[in-house]
Amino acid sequence: MEPPRDDQLIADLQALRPTPRPQFAAELDERAAAGFPRRWRKGVPAFSFAMRMKWPERPLRLLVPAGGVAVIAILLVSSLIVANQGNPGPHDNLALLEPSREQSAMPPAAPDKAGGAGRTATGGEATEPQSESEVPTVASEASIGTSNAGAAVSGTVAPELEPFTEKVHRRAVEHSAEVVLAADPGDVGEDSSTIFEVVHAHDGIVMSSSTREGKPGQAGARFELLIPSDKLSDALAALSAIDEVRTRHEATTDITAPTISTAELLRDSQARIDSLLTQLEGAETEGEREAVEAELRQERRHRARLRGSLQHLEHRASFSRVLLRIETGVAHESSGGGAWGIDDALGDAGNVLTVAAAVTLVALAVLGPIALIALLAWLTHRAWVRRERRRVLS
Amino acid sequence: MAPEVQQALDTRVMDLDSGRSTGMEQTLVAEAKEAPRETDLAFDRLYRSSRDDVYAYVAGLLRDPTAAEEVTAAAFERAYRKRNRFDPQRGEPRAWLFGIARNAALDELRRRGRQAEMSAEPTDLSSLRAEGAEHDERRLAVSAALERLQPVERELIALKFFAGLENREIARVLGISESNAGTKLHRAMTKLREACDGTA
Numbered sequence: 301m302e303p304p305r306d307d308q309l310i311a312d313l314q315a316l317r318p319t320p321r322p323q324f325a326a327e328l329d330e331r332a333a334a335g336f337p338r339r340w341r342k343g344v345p346a347f348s349f350a351m352r353m354k355w356p357e358r359p360l361r362l363l364v365p366a367g368g369v370a371v372i373a374i375l376l377v378s379s380l381i382v383a384n385q386g387n388p389g390p391h392d393n394l395a396l397l398e399p400s401r402e403q404s405a406m407p408p409a410a411p412d413k414a415g416g417a418g419r420t421a422t423g424g425e426a427t428e429p430q431s432e433s434e435v436p437t438v439a440s441e442a443s444i445g446t447s448n449a450g451a452a453v454s455g456t457v458a459p460e461l462e463p464f465t466e467k468v469h470r471r472a473v474e475h476s477a478e479v480v481l482a483a484d485p486g487d488v489g490e491d492s493s494t495i496f497e498v499v500h501a502h503d504g505i506v507m508s509s510s511t512r513e514g515k516p517g518q519a520g521a522r523f524e525l526l527i528p529s530d531k532l533s534d535a536l537a538a539l540s541a542i543d544e545v546r547t548r549h550e551a552t553t554d555i556t557a558p559t560i561s562t563a564e565l566l567r568d569s570q571a572r573i574d575s576l577l578t579q580l581e582g583a584e585t586e587g588e589r590e591a592v593e594a595e596l597r598q599e600r601r602h603r604a605r606l607r608g609s610l611q612h613l614e615h616r617a618s619f620s621r622v623l624l625r626i627e628t629g630v631a632h633e634s635s636g637g638g639a640w641g642i643d644d645a646l647g648d649a650g651n652v653l654t655v656a657a658a659v660t661l662v663a664l665a666v667l668g669p670i671a672l673i674a675l676l677a678w679l680t681h682r683a684w685v686r687r688e689r690r691r692v693l694s
Numbered sequence: 695m696a697p698e699v700q701q702a703l704d705t706r707v708m709d710l711d712s713g714r715s716t717g718m719e720q721t722l723v724a725e726a727k728e729a730p731r732e733t734d735l736a737f738d739r740l741y742r743s744s745r746d747d748v749y750a751y752v753a754g755l756l757r758d759p760t761a762a763e764e765v766t767a768a769a770f771e772r773a774y775r776k777r778n779r780f781d782p783q784r785g786e787p788r789a790w791l792f793g794i795a796r797n798a799a800l801d802e803l804r805r806r807g808r809q810a811e812m813s814a815e816p817t818d819l820s821s822l823r824a825e826g827a828e829h830d831e832r833r834l835a836v837s838a839a840l841e842r843l844q845p846v847e848r849e850l851i852a853l854k855f856f857a858g859l860e861n862r863e864i865a866r867v868l869g870i871s872e873s874n875a876g877t878k879l880h881r882a883m884t885k886l887r888e889a890c891d892g893t894a
Binding site: 306308309310312313317319329331332335336338685688689692693694 | 840
């Protein structure tokens with residue numbers, strides 16, 4: 301047999317061309333007419349469920365509403381977070397107003413109760429009360445220097461000075477407030493006068509005040525007030541009625557612990573003084589008497605310091621510190637006072653967008669590496685499949 | 695169907711959904727909803743013109759008629775799913791379709807863990823008997839020579855003479871240049887002729 305010529309070879313190849321069975325061709329035509337519905341392929345059990353599912357031809361039609369729902373959910377969560385952030389507790393405000401008062405009100409260091417023995421006495425003492433046997437109490441100390449402290453203390457500490465744990469329900473609480481009023485420049489003077497009247501009507505004290513006249517934005521006033529704590533609510537209501545309230549913050553701090561500990565130290569000091577007085581009565585020699593007197597003087601000074609600290613604490617509980625400002629002109633920041641307006645809306649929108657951006661950033665920080673790993677895995681798999689496909693024919 | 699016609703029909707469908715159509719329009723739109731889109735029609739044309747060619751190529755590559763049927767069906771199914779992603783600027787539809795078929799065939803070979811070997815029925819020679827003994831012998835020799843070729847060479851011949859692809863389409867399917875495809879095809883034919891000589 302002769303070797304085939306090119307045209308013969310091509311003709312032979314074309315004659316050898318495989319042709320599909322008519323039955324297969326008909327079945328394929330049917331599937332083509334039906335849009336190639338997915339079928340379960342034998343030998344591929346892992347994908348059996350997925351292959352039999354009716355997948356949409358255009359998954360974007362599902363992805364778009366799903367994405368919309370996800371975005372709405374994110375916005376709702378963001379709004380809730382913003383709403384929670386916009387309502388800080390009263391203790392947060394106190395921290396803003398006077399962050400260091402708690403520390404400054406702490407009682408002085410504990411006295412050296414044993415240090416007085418054997419010291420030399422050098423004179424008398426002028427700060428002692430008339431009766432050395434008088435036992436000081438929180439209530440009696442609070443009455444010193446304040447006109448109505450005993451009645452004004454919010455949750456006054458009992459004079460018996462029981463242990464702290466037994467008196468937790470009777471708290472010494474310090475109140476403070478900050479009020480900003482908005483006024484026309486011409487009303488600043490009149491508003492200031494009204495503030496004085498309100499303070500006096502509520503038995504309060506104007507610690508300091510300053511008023512400034514001028515154009516809108518420049519004119520204003522500033523008051524530091526002490527208001528009896530039991531009249532604080534009424535006083536704030538009256539102050540708020542003077543003019544438009546721009547901001548109003550109230551805060552509380554529990555000072556029960558330092559109050560009780562100082563009172564206990566004061567009681568110990570008094571007991572020590574009583575003991576020294578007894579020793580003094582029994583002293584037989586001049587030297588012994590002088591030593592006891594010296595120790596007595598030191599202990600009395602210590603008691604005076606404790607009494608001052610306790611008075612200060614009682615004062616803080618009895619009187620509330622109020623910072624009142626009158627501002628003129630446009631408010632510098634959006635606040636909760638007054639009607640909700642465009643500025644507030646813009647501020648809220650900014651907050652929502654900020655939180656939404658933060659949430660998105662966190663989501664990206666979480667999803668980014670996962671997506672990157674998935675992308676790398678997909679690229680690796682694709683490269684591996686390509687290499688295997690090349691290898692299968694080589 | 696032209697895009698503007700389809701767009702007009704889509705607009706009518708929206709009008710129908712919003713209750714702004716008359717009864718006649720509703721009938722027309724209902725019919726239009728059933729009308730195939732342009733991509734479907736184009737794919738239908740591609741299917742009808744390439745069905746037997748794809749099968750011939752896959753069968754020539756796999757040498758297994760049963761597997762060839764499976765792979766051919768799978769290839770058309772994959773192509774149908776991806777029909778909206780086809781970009782005419784990146785190549786001709788037939789080259790795109792044969793690329794999908796090639797991947798499906800290679801995946802099948804990979805899955806079965808073997809190379810393109812004759813495992814089932816050899817070429818059906820019953821139709822050749824009537825054409826004479828000389829033809830029979832020669833075609834048997836060509837078939838035997840085909841089996842001795844490397845799978846890569848056999849694929850080239852299948853693409854060219856079984857599927858009827860042009861050299862540029864072959865180049866597109868294989869991801870090589872057209873001149874490279876021509877050179878490789880020439881070498882494959884030369885080897886096939888030499889193999890036929892050896893058989894003869």
